[in-house]
Amino acid sequence: MNALRAGGAAFLATWRAMLGDTGALMLLFAGGLVYSFFYPLPYARESVQRVPVAVVDQDHSALSRQLTRFAQAHPSVNVVAVTPDLREAQDLLWRNQIAGTLFIPAGLQGKVLSGRQAEVEIAGNGVYMMLNKAVLNGLAEAVGTVSAGIEVKRLSAASPSPAQALAQRQPLGFNAVALFNVREGYGAYVVPGVAVLIVQQTLLLAITLMFGSWVERGGFPVRRDLPGYFGMLFAFASVAVINSAYYFGFVMWWQDYPRGGNPLGLALFVPLFGLAVAAFGMLLGSWFRTRERSAQLLLCAAMPLMFLSGLSWPLEALPEPLLALRWLVPSTPGIQGFIALNQLGARLPEVAAEAAGLGALLLACVGLGLWRWKKAG
Amino acid sequence: MASETPRVTLSETQAPVARGFAAVLRREWQRLRADAWDLAMLGWIPLLVCALTWWIFSAGIARDVPVVVVDHDRSALSRSLVRMLEQAPGIAVVGQPASEAEALQWLRERRAYGVLLVPRQLQQQLLTGRAASVQWFYNGQFSAHVGGLTRDVRTVVSTLSAGAELTAREKRGASVVQARQQFEPIRLRLVSLYNENANYEAFLALAVIPSMLQIFITLAAVTAIGRELKAGSVPQWLAAAGQRWGTALAGKLAIPALAFTLHGLLFVLFFSQVRGWAVEGSAAALLVGVLLLVTAYLAVGTLMIAATLALRTALSMAAFVTAPAFAFSGQGFPLMAMPPLARGWAEALPLTHYLQLQSRHWLAGAPWAYGVGDLLVLAGFTLAAGLAGGWLLKRRALSPAAWGRT
Numbered sequence: 149m150n151a152l153r154a155g156g157a158a159f160l161a162t163w164r165a166m167l168g169d170t171g172a173l174m175l176l177f178a179g180g181l182v183y184s185f186f187y188p189l190p191y192a193r194e195s196v197q198r199v200p201v202a203v204v205d206q207d208h209s210a211l212s213r214q215l216t217r218f219a220q221a222h223p224s225v226n227v228v229a230v231t232p233d234l235r236e237a238q239d240l241l242w243r244n245q246i247a248g249t250l251f252i253p254a255g256l257q258g259k260v261l262s263g264r265q266a267e268v269e270i271a272g273n274g275v276y277m278m279l280n281k282a283v284l285n286g287l288a289e290a291v292g293t294v295s296a297g298i299e300v301k302r303l304s305a306a307s308p309s310p311a312q313a314l315a316q317r318q319p320l321g322f323n324a325v326a327l328f329n330v331r332e333g334y335g336a337y338v339v340p341g342v343a344v345l346i347v348q349q350t351l352l353l354a355i356t357l358m359f360g361s362w363v364e365r366g367g368f369p370v371r372r373d374l375p376g377y378f379g380m381l382f383a384f385a386s387v388a389v390i391n392s393a394y395y396f397g398f399v400m401w402w403q404d405y406p407r408g409g410n411p412l413g414l415a416l417f418v419p420l421f422g423l424a425v426a427a428f429g430m431l432l433g434s435w436f437r438t439r440e441r442s443a444q445l446l447l448c449a450a451m452p453l454m455f456l457s458g459l460s461w462p463l464e465a466l467p468e469p470l471l472a473l474r475w476l477v478p479s480t481p482g483i484q485g486f487i488a489l490n491q492l493g494a495r496l497p498e499v500a501a502e503a504a505g506l507g508a509l510l511l512a513c514v515g516l517g518l519w520r521w522k523k524a525g
Numbered sequence: 526m527a528s529e530t531p532r533v534t535l536s537e538t539q540a541p542v543a544r545g546f547a548a549v550l551r552r553e554w555q556r557l558r559a560d561a562w563d564l565a566m567l568g569w570i571p572l573l574v575c576a577l578t579w580w581i582f583s584a585g586i587a588r589d590v591p592v593v594v595v596d597h598d599r600s601a602l603s604r605s606l607v608r609m610l611e612q613a614p615g616i617a618v619v620g621q622p623a624s625e626a627e628a629l630q631w632l633r634e635r636r637a638y639g640v641l642l643v644p645r646q647l648q649q650q651l652l653t654g655r656a657a658s659v660q661w662f663y664n665g666q667f668s669a670h671v672g673g674l675t676r677d678v679r680t681v682v683s684t685l686s687a688g689a690e691l692t693a694r695e696k697r698g699a700s701v702v703q704a705r706q707q708f709e710p711i712r713l714r715l716v717s718l719y720n721e722n723a724n725y726e727a728f729l730a731l732a733v734i735p736s737m738l739q740i741f742i743t744l745a746a747v748t749a750i751g752r753e754l755k756a757g758s759v760p761q762w763l764a765a766a767g768q769r770w771g772t773a774l775a776g777k778l779a780i781p782a783l784a785f786t787l788h789g790l791l792f793v794l795f796f797s798q799v800r801g802w803a804v805e806g807s808a809a810a811l812l813v814g815v816l817l818l819v820t821a822y823l824a825v826g827t828l829m830i831a832a833t834l835a836l837r838t839a840l841s842m843a844a845f846v847t848a849p850a851f852a853f854s855g856q857g858f859p860l861m862a863m864p865p866l867a868r869g870w871a872e873a874l875p876l877t878h879y880l881q882l883q884s885r886h887w888l889a890g891a892p893w894a895y896g897v898g899d900l901l902v903l904a905g906f907t908l909a910a911g912l913a914g915g916w917l918l919k920r921r922a923l924s925p926a927a928w929g930r931t
Contacts, residue, residue, distance in 0.1 A: 274717030450848055461725065
């Protein structure tokens with residue numbers, strides 16, 4: 149009972165210390181708030197449309213004009229230049245004024261009319277993957293439509309019905325359907341993962357900043373004993389819970405991202421994540437002697453941590469040692485687990501691996517953290 | 526005093542400037558040697574973080590991304606479809622669940638990123654000349670995984686489809702060549718310029734490493750100057766420089782400038798010489814760009830600490846500007862699709878201009894003339910932020926009120 153009361157006192161003392169430290173407050177609450185609007189900002193439109201392209205038309209035929217018209221009509225691309233000159237297209241590409249070209253060689257129409265092999269080339273700028281994809285898909289569909297029209301005309305001369313002609317043209321159809329992030333929005337893909345990272349990084353920054361300044365000042369606001377440790381742990385974890393509630397409850401809804409798959413699962417996963425991050429932060433904090441040092445280190449760790457989570461880069465391509473090492477930070481199971489629960493609507497057993505990972509990390513960090521805590525106390 | 530004896534002052538001021546610069550440099554070097562962490566932030570830590578980033582993407586292309594097949598047909602055709610999928614290097618068929626519900630569970634557990642659904646009677650329908658189709662359900666939330674995956678699965682299916690079509694044509698008596706030409710009047714050749722295989726080592730690692738460097742560069746400038754303010758040692762620093770702010774700043778930033786220029790060179794050399802991503806265009810434009818990226822962010826860092834006069838506040842500001850800069854740089858999500866506010870912010874970041882320059886001259890092979898605009902912008906950032914920062918420091922940093930803030 150006494151330990152419980154002491155723990156409660158440490159909990160309150162930690163909260164008082166957080167509220168009394170402007171720097172920590174900025175990180176703990178203002179940071180998350182600002183980032184929640186700032187980070188999704190570039191992705192507000194979610195996808196690219198009307199990507200500028202050039203048509204290099206060396207055929208000057210009715211067919212090449214038809215191809216150009218169909219390209220112009222496609223919503224993914226916007227024909228900003230028609231030229232016979234490849235060098236002009238290259239110049240536009242280097243100036244970033246176009247992201248791809250449709251190359252129509254001389255003699256195309258003649259070949260098509262005489263039933264010989266005819267080919268057009270579609271090139272996208274592979275350095276910018278989203279633009280490249282839009283250019284290749286958009287122009288391929290436009291050319292495909294023109295090509296199919298010619299083919300169906302040919303086939304219907306030989307087949308009794310248009311339906312039969314179509315079936316002959318493509319006997320095995322391919323129907324691709326996106327699940328979960330059904331609109332395939334870019335922000336909807338990136339921001340839910342980044343949100344978890346923001347919750348983690350702002351809390352880690354604040355904890356290590358406060359630890360650093362307590363060491364600088366030579367005094368902790370709580371006793372360095374068992375109840376003191378756990379009181380402080382729960383206080384820091386409660387901040388992660390508040391920030392998670394804000395991101396998963398408000399931001400996902402405000403940005404209209406796929407969300408709300410499994411609220412009950414969240415109710416268990418959020419505190420687990422919060423505790424793991426808090427314990428991780430208190431362990432980390434025990435090594436910092438100045439107020440600012442941790443900021444420098446944590447800042448440059450954010451991007452690699454994101455790439456290690458397996459969201460923006462497939463785990464199948466990670467080197468073996470990193471596949472194991474990545475479990476040493478809460479963001480790895482955190483990002484995967486929250487995306488599964490929030491965006492994929494996973495049930496709890498489907499995030500069992502992540503929950504186990506967080507649990508193990510929590511135990512390890514509490515064990516080590518307590519040892520450092522008492523040693524210093 | 527300069528107006529009275531101009532001839533003498535020229536030689537007299539030059540020597541003190543050089544002496545002052547050397548004194549500040551020495552002072553800074555001693556300070557760095559006394560602080561292993563600050564030195565590490567210029568040396569092995571950026572190296573380690575950049576090496577880690579490269580290591581993450583070193584495979585370049587994801588192979589064997591797991592998918593499952595729900596095969597309701599269980600025919601020779603569906604089995605050959607599975608075999609063809611397995612042979613595609615990007616795909617690994619990791620399971621054949623019995624139902625759609627079970628397949629969905631594979632997706633939610635992230636043990637597979639796509640499900641190919643083969644309907645009942647697929648083979649039967651194709652044999653009798655009717656069209657049929659397979660469904661490909663993929664996890665749209667993991668877009669990096671499924672981009673290549675969808676392309677590969679589509680290729681397999683259309684290969685199978687083309688085979689079926691050719692067989693049907695030949696049955697009706699057309700020659701193979703004739704049949705081939707008939708079914709695709711206009712053939713398509715799709716080319717991804719400069720990065721044909723969608724290699725992530727070129728696409729991401731090459732852009733992410735300068736994005737990490739700009740964080741370190743800004744931090745270095747903020748920390749170097751901020752520490753003097755925090756400790757209240759600005760007068761000593763300025764005294765070493767012979768009371769010249771220009772000399773004081775130059776001496777202080779010379780070591781980080783050198784360190785990060787070396788990091789930048791190492792980055793270019795490693796990828797172009799060791800990893801085989803040759804500089805296809807103007808190496809000169811690229812290298813000047815690296816140098817200007819360093820000076821631009823040193824200037825930006827100087828302006829941040831000069832504007833705030835508090836190390837921690839300036840660090841927060843540096844974090845706010847540099848940490849999300851990659852998201853705004855247009856490498857992942859295109860600049861042209863950003864709303865005006867985001868686009869404006871993106872254009873105000875030196876990183877955006879540097880990365881465009883890098884893409885253009887490194888991978889896309891552009892001659893130097895195409896980089897002049899971005900180089901001028903980077904030089905402009907250096908001058909404007911550097912001068913503004915220097916001016917603010919000169920005006921405010923000597924006041925004791927500016928010292929010791931946290």
